[in-house]
Amino acid sequence: MSHRESILLNINDNEANRYAVTRMLRAAGFQVLEGGTGAEALRLSLESRPDLVILDVKLPDLNGIEVCRRLKADPRTAGMAVLHLSANYIRTENKVEGLESGADGYLTQPVDSAELLATVRSLLRMRRAEEDARAAALQWKTTFDSLGDGVCLLDPRGRVMRANRAFVALLGLPEGQVLGHPFDALMRAAADSEAELPPSCGGLLTCREETEACLGTRWFRVAANPVEGEEGTVVGAVRVLTDITPRRELEDALRQRAADLAEADRRKDEFLAMLAHELRNPLAAIVNALHLAEATQLEGAESKAMRVMVRQSQHMARMVDDLLDVSRFNRGHIELRRAPVDLRQVVHHSVEARRRAFEEKELGLEVALPTASESLWLNGDATRLEQVVSNLLDNARKYTEPGGHVFIGVTVERGAQGREAVLRVRDTGIGMSPELMARVFELFVQAQQQLDRSRGGLGIGLTLVRRLVQLHGGEVSVHSEGEGRGSEFVVRLPLGAEQVVAAPEPEVRTANPEEPSSRRVLLVEDNEDTREVLRELLEMWGHEVQVAEDGFKGVALFPSLRPHVALVDLGLPGMDGFQVARKIRESEGGGDVFLVALTGYSGEHRTQATEAGFNLHMVKPVKPDELEQLLERLPG
Known part of the structure; x- marks a missing residue:
């Protein structure tokens, strides 16, 4: 100076x-x-x-x-x-x-x-x-007092010997009531409750730590550091109080926002599940009515309009299934029903179910499968694996223009985990940009569509593909040379040992051919259209049918009818389907009836239905062919 x-x-x-x-x-x-x-x-x-x-x-x-x-x-x-x-x-x-x-x-x-x-x-x-x-x-004092943080110096006994203006102000006390008083006592007096007090370092001035404390309506970060004298001896301590109220308020707001988003997401999933359920009821009536109409037409008299309605109703049913599956994935309700599965059969069924759709769009479809001598058995859910293959084929058909070509093939390769099946679905369609490839498996992501959305879809099929493949321990990837140059999806699934594994026997027993095929059927369904169409189908197949529009009437009809089969909707008013099943099982002869649960909630209630006494769980819209075969195969 x-x-x-x-x-x-x-x-x-x-x-x-x-x-x-x-x-x-x-x-x-x-x-x-x-x-x-x-x-x-x-x-x-x-x-x-x-x-x-x-x-x-x-x-x-x-x-x-x-x-x-x-x-x-x-x-x-x-x-x-x-x-x-x-x-x-x-x-x-x-x-x-x-x-x-x-x-x-x-x-x-x-x-x-x-x-x-x-x-x-x-x-x-x-x-x-x-x-x-x-x-x-x-x-030093000018600098000390100009600090926005509250700072104080403690003597060896933990008493405040110096304090800047900010520290005195946040305590709300005159300086004379701050200097010379223990820091911990001052903090306790300023805090709203004991629960909000910061740790006192156990009375040790040597501690170095940061804690948070609430003083009145403000939150502070309290930093503790020792003051060392000669030869490293501790002669006091420093406490720095930084106002972190804005940060805490932001964190609280973010936590609340996260909670609100989680709640909104939960409600969205519930809405999707309810939407799918509500769509299934009219779909069930439409599908069954179309089947009834086809069955009653003269041979060869099927109209183009009828074929369109059948195809589009099936397409709508698949979209509803996908929508519900996404909701169930998000809530962790998807479980695989594992059994030995021949991937060759899975691909064959998926291809045959869609061959006509490919022909109508004038697309070439090439299938390449290993010879029958090469094992393609794996431990998986056949229905879910068929869903994977079907979604990939539907995706290829959707984005390939008429006159194009789609290839589906399976090979067996050696991977890091042993033998694996490699499924490839390749098309000559519109291709993908690198940006789209990076996001194509995300929910609701689709390629660019025209205003008329001629390709349709919800952008959830590939998301389901990835999640189902992952549940099977596999992986899926996509490759495209660019827009207009086609795409290829590659699915890798772990295979079992290299021997043919016998498929499990069906759970439903086969009827004696000599037994009459006519059954007494009790149908409990609150949706009038679904109920009437199902009744007509059942009667057309030669069965004796009694219907009930609610659970109470269904339970009341059971003793007089003594049905072989009871088809019971789970979402009944007043008395739900689970209660109906329990009441029937408890009544005389209730142990002999074959109970079938009908639901629009897919597989979510399968376990609950089994516990209630149901023999089988079927998802709306029930495929008429499957229902007819079920009734034929049941014992007399």
């Missing part, structure tokens, strides 16, 4: 002595002012603000001892150094009195020039050091 040239004030009523001292000081380069009385000493000290006052003890008005006391008592002059000079008061007790009055030095006259100059320089150095210390302290 730079300093101005030192100013000295020489006060002495003896002119000779005053002259001699002034001459020595000026010869040494000092600027010197003079005075002969105590009053002049006080006046000149205020006016000139000297760095050092050389003050004779014996003065005509005020003695030097009293002048010194007044100088040190006045804040304006307290920082000046005072050196007593005396030719009369030279005893030890005189020197002690002078120093006790506040003087910084005491010399007797006559004084040696070298001793005087050395003492003056020593006192000036001391004063400059004090000025530097005061300036540094002021800078």
